[in-house]
Every structure is written in C-alpha cells, then in structure tokens.
Amino acid sequence: MKEPIVESPPERPFRLQSDLPKWGYRWLLLGMWWLLVGLAASPVGNKVWNPGKPYHDSLLVLFMAPALWWVLKRHRAFGQRIAQSVDVWLLLVFLAWSSVSSLWANYGHIGDNLFVAVYVLLFVLTWAAVAAGNPQWFRHLLFWGAVGLALSALGAEVTFPWRILHTNMWQEQGRLVSFGSLDNPNLAGFAYGAAIVWLAQTTVRGRWMHALQIVSLLMLAIFVVTTYSRAAWLAVLAAQICMLLTARHGHVKLRALVILAIAALAIGLGGWHYVEQRGMSYRPQIFQQAWDLIRAHPWHGLGMGSHYEIQIGDLNWSHSHNAFTHNAIMLGLPGGLLWVAMWLIVGWRGWLFRHIGTGRCLLALWVFSTVAFQFDAPELMQKPSVEWLMGWLPLAISMGLAWRVQNIRHRRRQEVRA
Template sequence: MDFSAQKQVLPRWLAMWLLVGVLWFLAAIAWMPTNKLYQQGLVAFLWLPALLTLFIRPAHCWVLVRSNLPLFLAFTGLFIWSAAGLLQNEPDLFARELKRQLYVGLFLLGVGMLVTYDRQLAYRVFIVAALLMAIAALVSMVDFYGLQGHPLRRRLQGIGQLFHPILGGYVIGLMAAWLLCSSVNRWLKLVSVILLLVFMLLTQSRGVWLAFLAVCVLMPVWRSSRRGWVPLLLLMLIFAPLAFVFIDVILLRGFSYRPEIWLKSLELIGLSPVWGVGFAGDYHIVGESGKVFPHAHNLLLDVAVTSGVPAALLWMVIWGLVAWKAWQHHKTPLGSLLCASVVFSTMACLFDASSLWGTPRPEWFLTWLSLGIALGLGRTSVPAAVSQT
C-alpha cells in the first residue's frame, strides 16, 4: 500500500462512534419503542460517522474498495441498474428513493470500516448485541403473554420493531445462530440460546426454524469440530416435545400459499423482465382464490419483479461472493459468524424476506449486514493460529 500505516487506522473516537452505530442497528431495533427513534439513532450514530470517514480517511475507504473489487463492482452494478429501473418506471420518486440507496451504501461503509478497524472488537459487538436480544426475547414474552394477557397459542409479537412474528423471529433466530458459533461462557450461551429459541417457537414461524436448522446441520462443516453436532442434538431433545404441542397450529397453515405466490411472481417478471416494476412502488400478487399478497415471499423473485432479471443475477453474484468470503475466513470467530449468517439468511430469503432498498428494517439483518461484514474482512489472509473449538 502506498500510504503510511498511521493513515490506515481510523481515529479511535471515530471507530468508537461507528461501534455505537453498529450496536444501535443490531440491538435498538428491539429496544426502541418507535421506528422513528430507531431511524434517528441510525442517522446520528451510523450514517454520520460513516460519511465522515469519506472525508477524514479517503485513502482508507479506497483500500476497502480495492480489497473487495469484485463485490464493489457487483454492488455498484446492482445500485445503478436498480436506480435506472426506478427512473424508467417511477421518475417522480427517483430522488427520494436514491437517498435510500445511498443509506445502504453508508451502512455498508460503516460496518465494513468497523470490521477493518478491529475484527475482534466487531466480533464482540455482534455477540453483545445477541445477548441483548436474548434479554429482549424474555421481555417480549413476559410483556405479550404476561402483562398483555394474550393466550399462549397466539403468535408472539416482540417489543420494539420485532412486532412482526415472522420478521422479528428471523432477527432473533440470527442472534441464536451467532451465539451457537460463539465462544461465550457455556452457561450464559445456553440460557441465552434457550430464550431465543423459545421466542422463535412462540412466533410459530416455520421458516425461522428451517433457517436455524440449516445452520445447526451445516455448522460442523465450517467449524471442523465434532462438537458442532451438539446444538442440533440439543435442539431435537429440548424442542421436539414443544413442537409436538403446537403441531396442529403448524400444520394448519400448510405451505402458506408459497408455491402459488412464486408462480404468480414469475408471471409478473415475464411482464417486465428487464427493468421490473420499480422498487419504490408497491406491487401485489393476487392468488387464484382472490387473496392478495404484498410481495413475492422470496428475495430473489422480489428483486426480479421490482428491478428486473439483471438485478436478480447481480444479487446472486453478490451473495455468492459473500459466501466465498465467509468460507475463506471460516476458521476465525468473525468468519464463523458470517458463515452462520449466510446459511441462515439464504434459507430465510427463500421463504419470507423482501425488499432490498427499503429503510433499515429486519430484512437488513438478512441481506446488507452480511455484505457489510464481508467487505470488512477484505483480502487479508487468515491467521493460522486462529481456530474454532
């Protein structure tokens, strides 16, 4: 590199500012009572310091780009193509929605910079956030079933922005997957994971469990340890009886119209395969029974509907590069977390996630967060001494 080591390092005060912002993104989504407060905190604690890095350490930002050139080019292509599709379909909304796209860019820069500054510090931030979310899961259950008095068989609605049973369940499930990959104290991990899993069970979301089960099954592949099978065995022993109690509720919803929704989504894609319908507007899928669905319930199909098939292909390239980056660093603590995120998010996005370019919301945990972590890992070789137990 053609600049001094001193210039490569962010000022400590700026790094700590980014740390607060990333922690806010991860945990305040549960603890803030309104979405407005959550968004305002992101502006103050994450967007602003990320923007400052462009002026204070431009060379550092350039290194982040150079060390992730394929990812950067794929993201830039997706950004431009989606913006062009929006301009084609909804020019009146172009300025407003372009601002949201820029927010995504600042988010990626902020997360990437924190990971680049200190991977171990970033790892601790993610684990602390997961532990805070375990507390949020407990508070949610006490509030919803205890204080509000809802019956136990009603789908749990969490506190803060975790009120949606499906999306809130995915955020909680990702935190549980992270803790399984962590080196936290054994008993603290056990209690926290149990709280998170009970929350997931009470949301009655089957997609969350499929995503979490995929992590449990594949974890031994990247952790290279016999103990990697322990979470799966514990999961079966503890939660199989509980799942049996709710079996009628689980089977009642069948496939939740997913095959029908996906087929109708393909028909929409066929109407505008190049530019899509524009990601700013709402589209609706009308089933054979007349039931209306707000999105495709599949991220790849949603991107193809809103921004065209080329955008969907670009997203596939991005996600493949993120997965490859995770595998390159799978022996490091942060790389292990990224592997869990990729597996969990891939399954989640197959059944429920939608919208890449919306304001910060639970879906970002399944999409942009993994990309931000991957950008921070860069091309640096993995230390041989660092391994997972």
C-alpha cells in the same frame, strides 16, 4: 535510462482507535450496536407512523453521522479497497441500477431511493472496515448485540399477554411479537433467529460470559419457537445442521447438536402438527404469480420502491414472500442476477473461512438467510430493517474478511522485503 517504477504504498489498515478520537469511535460502536438492538428496543409510533420511525431517526445521529465521518476521513483507504474488490463493484452496480430504476417506478421518490442506496453502501463499508481492522471488537459487537436482543425477547415474552398491539390478530393466534420494528411474528422470528445463529458461533472466555451466552441463546430460542414462524424455524435448523457438519471445533458442534435436539423434542411434542395444519401457505401459487410479474417486465422491472399486488382468492399480499423473486420483480433480471452473484460470493467466502470464528458466523448466517429468503423478508432496498441483518450484514462480514486477508498479505510482503 528509465527510472524504476515505484508503487504507491497502500493505505494503512483500518483501525478505529487510530482513525477516530476515543469519543468518536465509541459513538460509532454505540450506533452499530443500536442498529442491531434498536430494531426491537426503539419506541413504537402510532398507527399513522412507521413503527420504526423513532429508530430510523435515532440512527441518523448514532450511526450514519459517525460512519460518514469515518469514510470521508479515510476516503483514500476505502477507495483503494473498493478498487480491489469484485464484490464491492458488484454492489456499486447493483445500487446504481436500483437507483436508476426509480425513474420508472410506480411509487416513491428518486431522492428517497438514492438516500437508501447511500445508506446501504455506508453500512456495508463501515461494518466491513470494523470486521477487517478490529475483528475482536466486531465479535464483541455481535455478542452484545445478541444479548441486547435476548433481553428485548424476554421483555416481549413477559409483557405479551397485556400489551396493546397495532393489531390484536397476533394475540388471538397466540403468535409472539416483539417491540419497535419487530411487531410482526415473522420479522421478529427472523431477527432473533439471526441472533441465535451468530451467537451460537461466538467463542467467549470466562465462566460468566459462557453463562450469559447460554441464557441468551435460551431466551432467543424460546421466543423464535413461540412466534410460530415456520420459515424462521427451518432457517435456524438448516444453519445448525450446516455447523454440525462443517465446524471443526467441538463446542460449536455441541451447541448445534443441543439446538437440534431441542428442536426435535419440540417437533415431537406437537410442532409437526402445527406445520402440517398450515400447509404450504399458498407459496406455490404466490411463486407462479411472481414469475408472471417477472416475465411481464423482464429487463427493467417495476422499479425500486414500486408497489405491486399478488392476489389469490380473497387474499392479497404486497410482496412475493421471496427475496430473489422480489428483487427480479423490482429490478428486472439484471438486478436479480447481480444480487445472486453477490450472494454466491458471500457463501463461497463463508465456506473458505469456516475454520475461524467470523467465517463460521458468516457461513451460518448465509445458510440461515438463504433459507429464510425463500419464504419471506424480501425487501432489501429500504432503511435499516430485519432484512439488513439477513442480507447486508453477511455481505459486510464477507468483505471484511477479504480486506483482512489483504492486510495480512501486505504485512507479510513487507516482512519479506525487510
């Protein structure tokens, strides 16, 4: 007689408070918060340094160490989630292909690129686990991250006229920049624009929390407007239009409507003339040269971390101002298509879960990033940067929602059996 097949019980859901000691999970949450806020709050090095070097060094202790500890401690649970998730497998293949492409890259070291690939994987898995196991803590983390960014925006606005920047070009043009890794108006506009998008979808309780949310949104909006980053403007507006059309909650629609009304007022008072004066900023010509680079190396690309140049007249750019074409240039069509597949899953999952707060945040961030990626912020395979808020954070939220549904289904099956 055959023995009945007994399925091994699935690993218990992720819970920071039961997986780690109190000091351990508080340390990890601090590192996750610093990963968001430290982009603008970390000290700036001299011209030889990467402006974000102190920030990256601090994250090794504040985020990477406790995150690695958690993943190793619950390796069976993480392994089980990976085995059951299509998007995690796509991510693993994407990171593996990126790392292999380092072998023929014209710049960089394979060891550094492997470190970046592991860093990205650790970030996505850790943030997904918090979103799945501690959704309320995750929402609070995003809320206080946006508040921290709003405070840095206020500091940048107040001190901008007297600051000594790496380049005085931004001050001459009157384009506001922030601190740390955000000493560029486009990058700063994207970071603070992403914070606007997720903060506008956050539901808070209590009068003073509502007041803090509104004040933070106002400070972030003023900053994004004064960066004169048209891509950030367009991305924020597209996300708000999406929420106005798809959100089911009146307060979410109201916030989106207010942001759109303020934008319409700004456009009417002169914003349109600024957009018209700057024109297309050579984007069609840049896209054509990017496509030529893709056709020159369609299957293997230039390799992760490679340097290339796009030149139009006397102007030179070190990237294609488009995340999708940049991925294809670096990683070839295989890498580009893998990224597109992951990104479509993120958007589809945001649409499915648009009825809950975290799902709304995901959908709005996906729309924001999809629009912004058409114009700038192309480099995803590097240490924590603005691009992580736009690319890897939505992917982590998407995975977290999927894992949370798996936990709920498993609990219901147990209840039915009982």
